Amino acid sequence: MTDLDLTLKICVVGPCRSGKTLLCRALAEQPIIQGEYSATSAVRIQEFSRTVGVDRVKIQLWDCSGSMQFQAYWSVLSKDIDGVLMVLDPSQPEQERELEQFYMNFAQPNSLTIKQCLILALQIGKEGSLGLGSWQGIKGKLSKLSSGFVAINPAAPQAGVQEANQFLDRLLIGSLANKKDVMERSVVDDGQQEQDQ
Numbered sequence: 115m116t117d118l119d120l121t122l123k124i125c126v127v128g129p130c131r132s133g134k135t136l137l138c139r140a141l142a143e144q145p146i147i148q149g150e151y152s153a154t155s156a157v158r159i160q161e162f163s164r165t166v167g168v169d170r171v172k173i174q175l176w177d178c179s180g181s182m183q184f185q186a187y188w189s190v191l192s193k194d195i196d197g198v199l200m201v202l203d204p205s206q207p208e209q210e211r212e213l214e215q216f217y218m219n220f221a222q223p224n225s226l227t228i229k230q231c232l233i234l235a236l237q238i239g240k241e242g243s244l245g246l247g248s249w250q251g252i253k254g255k256l257s258k259l260s261s262g263f264v265a266i267n268p269a270a271p272q273a274g275v276q277e278a279n280q281f282l283d284r285l286l287i288g289s290l291a292n293k294k295d296v297m298e299r300s301v302v303d304d305g306q307q308e309q310d311q
Contacts, residue, residue: 120169120171120290120293121171121172121173121174122171122173122174122196122197122286122289122290122293123174123176123194123195123196124173124174124175124176124196124197124198124199124285124286124289125176125191125195125197125220126175126176126177126178126198126199127178127180127198127199127200127201127213127216127220128180128201128202128209128212128216129180129203129206129212129213130179130180130181131180131203132180132201132202132203132206132209132236133203133236133238133266134154134177134178134180134201135154135177136236136238136266136268137234137264137278138158138160138177139160140266140271140274140275140278141160141162141175141275141278141279141282142160142161142162142173142175144160146268154177154178154179154180155179155184156178156179156187156191157176157177157178157179157187157191158177159175159176159177160174161173161174161175164286166287166290167287167290171286173286175199176191176195178191178220180212185219188219188220189219192219192220192223192224194224195220195224195226196230196289196290196292196293197226197232197286197288197289198216198217198220198221198226199232199234200213200216200217200231200232200233200234200259201233201234201236202233202234202235202236203235203236203237204235204236204237204263205237210252210254210256214254214255214256217231217256217259226292227288227292228259228260228288229260229287229289229292230285230288230292231259231260231285232259232260232261232262232281232282232284232285233252233256233259233260233262234261234262234264234278235262235263236264236265236278237263237264237265237266238266238267238268239265239267260281260284260285264277264278266278
């Protein structure tokens with residue numbers, strides 16, 4: 115395989131106004147637009163390339179709307195995904211229950227492993243207002259999944275984005291390993307079928 119032969123499709127999901135679009139733009143090294151909130155209509159896709167382990171990989175972040183009015187599209191948006199990044203606002207602990215619904219609609223139908231799922235508590239704030247606050251981590255049914263806390267100040271996002279990238283790297287490594295396993299099994303199965311004929 116040559117560079118960029120592999121593409122990882124990662125769905126970024128979570129409740130409305132949890133910071134998914136800001137996070138996706140930051141991870142794709144796009145300018146962070148400050149000002150009025152603009153809700154995502156169905157999906158926004160950010161693409162970039164990245165080295166994952168020894169492979170140069172094309173990453174697609176599918177920033178999916180958290181609005182229930184787009185729930186009918188979730189099965190289409192989640193088709194052939196390699197991983198799911200679930201985002202919540204740590205000041206809104208009730209959002210954890212909403213994440214369970216996203217998990218059931220995006221991760222479960224695609225038989226994603228624990229290594230292909232990540233939960234990020236994303237705090238967006240001004241200088242001096244960032245901190246873990248009262249967030250204690252994931253408590254419910256999704257507590258088995260990897261999770262982390264990231265604080266991003268849109269006016270000076272570098273530190274938070276660097277931390278978010280470290281979490282994303284772990285998700286991408288798990289997603290790429292699974293994709294390669296599936297591809298290798300497919301080659302072996304195809305070879306076996308040819309021998310059987």
